Amino acid sequence: MKISIDLETYSDVDLQKSGVYRYAQSENFEILLFSYSIDDAPVICIDVASGEEIPEDILLALVNDNTEKWAYNASFERVCLSEWLKKKKPFIASVFTNNTGYINPDGWKCDMIWAAYLGLPLKLAGSGAILGLDEQKMTEGKDLIKYFCCPCKATKVNGGRTRNLPKHAPEKWELFKKYNIRDVEVEMNIHKRLSKYPVPEFVWDEYHLDQRINDRGILIDMALVHQAISMDELAQSELQGALKEITNLENPNSVSQIKNWLSNNGLVVESLGKKQVTELIKTAPAELKKVLELRQQSAKSSVKKYTAMANMVCSDNRARGCFAFYGSHTGRFAGRGIQLQNLPRNEMEELEIVRDTVKRGDYELLSFLYDSVPEVLSELTRTALIPRPGYKFIVADFSAIEARVLSWLAGEEWRMEVFANNGDIYCETASRMFKKPVVKHGVNGALRAKGKQCELSCGYGGSVGALKNMGAIEAGMKEEELQPLVDMWRESNPKIVSLWYEVDKAAKTAIINKASAETHGIKFICKSGMLFIVLPSGRMLSYVKPNIGINRYGSESITYEGTDGTKHWSRLETFGGKLVENIIQAISRDILCSSMKNLSMYNICAHVHDEIIIESPMTESVDYICDQMAIIPSWAKGLLLRADGYESMFYKKD
Template sequence: MKSLSLDLETYSDLNLAKCGVYKYAESPAFEILLFGYAVDGGPVQVVDLAQGESIPEEILDALTDDTVTKWAFNANFERVCLSRHLTDLGRSLDPFHDQHPLSQECARFLNPAGWKCSMVWSAYLGLPLSLEGLGAVLNLDYQKMKEGRELIRYFCVPCKETKTNGGRTRNLPQHALDKWNLFKSYNKRDVEVEMAIQQRLQKYPVPEKVWEEYHLDQEINDRGIAIDLELARQAVALDAQSRESLMAALKERTGLENPTSVIQMLGWMEQHGMKTDSLGKKKVQELLKTAQEPLRSVLLLRQKLAKSSVKKYQAMEMTACKDGRARGMFQFYGANRTGRFAGRHIQLQNLPQNHLPDLSEARELVRQGNYKALDMLYESIPDVLSQLIRTALVPREGMKFVVSDFSAIEARVISWLAGERWKSEAFAAGKDIYCSTASQMFGVPVVKHGINGNLRQKGKIAELACGYGGSVGALKAMGGTGYGNPGRGAGEPGSVLAVSQSPHRRFLVAGRWGGEDHHQTENPRLGE
């Protein structure tokens, strides 16, 4: 046996999308319902575990044999679920052999070295990241069955108690044998589609180096990160108290039934002499520059309320496993056009910075749930909670976390691909690329925290939005519409939205139109 193509249908009382597969498979209610497999591209077999069938012994042996390549679409799901199943059967899983102190954490899961993922293959080629979408794009003879979604809702998640179903909370095969037989066909079809993908893409293999990176990614996800769950729980509770207090204050000052309603608030503001069509973050900051009482205090309260967000703390509670570690926080090739890892659940790639001088003291007050002290010592409790998010991630005893990042990695690669020599030279000279881009756009020197420093943000938006063909749509989405020079509208010379149109190309010009500062590049290597 050289390869196994796999697909599982499972049941758990936990929401997979919210908690992730690691916690999903930890639930006492978790079980594998159907196990579809094919050996070396042969006929597909479906093992009906829900009705007492067992996975053949040679297949169980192959799951822990790293010389047999296991294939699945989103293989992380199959690998983690099968790890739980094998553990329940009393089988030991292959540990990592790198002598790393955290290897004992990973020993709970099948070694990813024996696994490959056709979703990663799809992502590597810039194709859809869903089995249905990929099958359609590749025009496969086997297509994913459209009935699957309804069948998954019926068998794989808890159901509501009703008089009709006798008050049960779960649908079993005997409750609808016709549906169950169709579900087995669906499981079989998914394995067939998986093998058809391998066959269709065999001329475009993923380099072995990328598979090595994928295996490293899986090890990182298996190890996870420890969470201070007490801090997370208290933060959620304190945020609720803060929101209640802010809402009460807003109701008192405005007399509105629902101060969070944009329509009600806009009407109240107009009655008090301030007319605006938006209450977005940037608009509120702009209004505060001229707002007088009582408008100013109301806008400040609304600003604090808008800051009140504990989604990351809630995600920590939702995803943390029994040992207090959150796993599955990264998706390999999640940004499939660039190959970047994507953050999932807690989103560790986008954490608020902290600048509190007394960070440790604030953290301890939150862990104690001391609302009165926090309210007395700090201007904004939501802001304190936001700044403490990083501290909820806990390193091992005697260790510390070091935060690092590639410096403008995408901008560097794009400038090289596009042949933008002025940009590559700016990088080589150690210049701030957002300042350099803003300088090209507006024809003036731009220095971070210095002369024309306010234009740096505009350079940043243009730099980030226009990479990989983002163009005008991405600029608008990132708020670039109002970022032209004073007196110049979007699409006019000197504006962020200045775009060259021709019968063959449509590209953004990051520079002044006309004159010696004009920079515009067409690289024949890139095509249209």
């Protein structure tokens, strides 16, 4: 049996800030409407808010692993139903097979993930529009959701109520039921439209693993979080006071007021961004320098991560739902809520001692020992993630995964030798570029930084602009040496350069001929208005409505439709180097998923880029975990992987 569902719900918790797990745990959480279709039959809407009961056989089907369950953003429906069943139907809730207390994700599939797999918009309305469905998502939905699903402001007009019920607007409620039904109909139509290009079952297995990791969550040290937030408030008060004393401004936190003050004192600035302020501090007069330093400390966003943790944490102090499966075009994961992928780095050596100082709430000692309390709190952000009592963290990550995959796919033998011998790729790159030995902290050691800069900037066709974006000028490199550096890197890596051009050629051949082409074991297939790049794993990258156009340089260029940097659907341009970047990042993602499957018997509670965080028994070996992580998938013969790890009683950047 296949069942397609859609829920409309109410909670007084902000879904955007807190995520679905915390949202559904609210005491005031309710399912308002439940629409479903069995095996594509006409949709039935259950008006739960008005007292109608969801049939028991349907509820039992939803917790049965053998039932195929579909929804758009299915994790929302699954988590909401889990919490609702525990409160309303404890007998059925006892059927759960997921030891985290949520309906087992096995058997659940998501139309949104299917759309993402095919390069379509993630919003239901967006996918429906691109696919040209006869029936589209109803535009009234946003207003109806705001009216019925969220708390409202008490006014004299509404009698002081803080929530709108069906009886308060019967006509709107009837429209809301139609909206709920339409969503299921649109989901089913998308399902039918995409049926020619199914998501491989192994990708659904990865989705289910992702859902189990999200269900498990990661424990937050809330004592540290609360103290950090309190200390940041004290620090901000002191910083604002010091700024007011120097500037006499009413609101020194105002960008415009600070700019005007600096201008009146002889320093005209266009921006107060972090990079600009750092540069200005180097040459500013003493008083202005002090203001800029205070401003920089004040602007430190250390507390935002702690606030996000407090918003997301569930009743057991675990933050759940931190990861979005297929969060990017390449299939890589995206962060949600706390955004673990961009936590501040920690560099202080006495991390544990300082952490204990903050947990004790000893603000006086902390401010005495360190010039910037916000900076300290920022460095401690990672340490708020902890294992449960009696366990430890084992953190393992791949060494230079993208560089290894790029070298393997291109067949750049000298680079493979470096990895085989556990050499330093930055030193060897610099040695080949400058044709002299380069040893880290040794002979010609200063050249290593240039080799590293080129490695990070040039692997996907990047040139002078890429070097600048990666901070080459700030690192002390001169403008006139950048192009020669690019040329030397390319000369040292001829097979990688060849890979860019061969991929570009194969993609264009497939698009022009509406056929298939292949290079370096990667297949390019153009059919039904799509360009598919078949990866070694068997997973595909998808590009909607590919075409050949002319770029701003007057050259032939590949274009396709996708989501741009402003999250709008538009025609985008790509080229061989960019396609290689997509391919390498996608393969690296597939390797991470393969490793997570190898380690799925452990309590994986988070993953950050190419790093896996395991809540492990105290007796478990770091070396064993790293060995398991570095197992080569069967489809990647010849690839050289290496994983390094450490153990700790809190998360950190080792």
